Amino acid sequence: AVSCVHVLIVSSVATAVLLWPHLDQEFRLTLVLALIYLVFNTFGQLRGAQLMGFRRVIVGQIGLLCVQPLLLLIGVLLLAFVIKINLTSAIAFLLTVAAAFVVLAMNEGFVHHYRPPQLRDAVPAHSMPRWLRSALPFGAISGLFLLNSQIDLIMLGFFRSNDRVGLYQVAASGAAILPLILTALNPVLGPTMSRFHTLGDKAKLRRIARAGAFASLLGAAPVFLLYLVFGKTIIGSVFGIAY
Numbered sequence: 502a503v504s505c506v507h508v509l510i511v512s513s514v515a516t517a518v519l520l521w522p523h524l525d526q527e528f529r530l531t532l533v534l535a536l537i538y539l540v541f542n543t544f545g546q547l548r549g550a551q552l553m554g555f556r557r558v559i560v561g562q563i564g565l566l567c568v569q570p571l572l573l574l575i576g577v578l579l580l581a582f583v584i585k586i587n588l589t590s591a592i593a594f595l596l597t598v599a600a601a602f603v604v605l606a607m608n609e610g611f612v613h614h615y616r617p618p619q620l621r622d623a624v625p626a627h628s629m630p631r632w633l634r635s636a637l638p639f640g641a642i643s644g645l646f647l648l649n650s651q652i653d654l655i656m657l658g659f660f661r662s663n664d665r666v667g668l669y670q671v672a673a674s675g676a677a678i679l680p681l682i683l684t685a686l687n688p689v690l691g692p693t694m695s696r697f698h699t700l701g702d703k704a705k706l707r708r709i710a711r712a713g714a715f716a717s718l719l720g721a722a723p724v725f726l727l728y729l730v731f732g733k734t735i736i737g738s739v740f741g742i743a744y
Contacts, residue, residue: 527591534594541601548608555615558689564604566685572600577739671736671744675728682720686713
């Protein structure tokens, strides 16, 4: 079902992008690469969700939250400072697509390795109508979450030029790194805190909450200090002096 929906969406949007007469070549290529990234990233997330279902929470998240950004950063640094190629939006998205593909392949390997033995021999029971009914609410929630995360860029794009949106996106992307540790911990902290709350163990609940807040602070502090001291150098080197 996911494959069919992706083929329909990606083929439709790709056709519209390729036939749209007022797009320059660079922007057109960037949009096509973005569609390819959408496919790799979605299936990478699905495999990560499978791993978390196998109770491999860290393994299921490390690809998207750590490996993919790290590979992208390494690729940008290599092209900018070693090979010394002028980075464009198409090249940046090509690196993003490559990083997403590596994470997808990595998660596929982990799923094959950690799949429980009883699941290997299980006969799948297909119930597509019931699965679709169950998936619709979750799909709506995920869609609203994605819209909420990007609505600022969409609204800014209606009122300001592309270069202004780019300036804002650089600042927003940098700020998004700060709560990275908390984002990684939330899938572990949430169920644990819920269990202690249900058991009425307020002492352990407080300890878990304090530990999560402290770990988030420890993770954000070095990034904040790095931005504070070397912010202009980092932005100028990675994105260009105009930023």
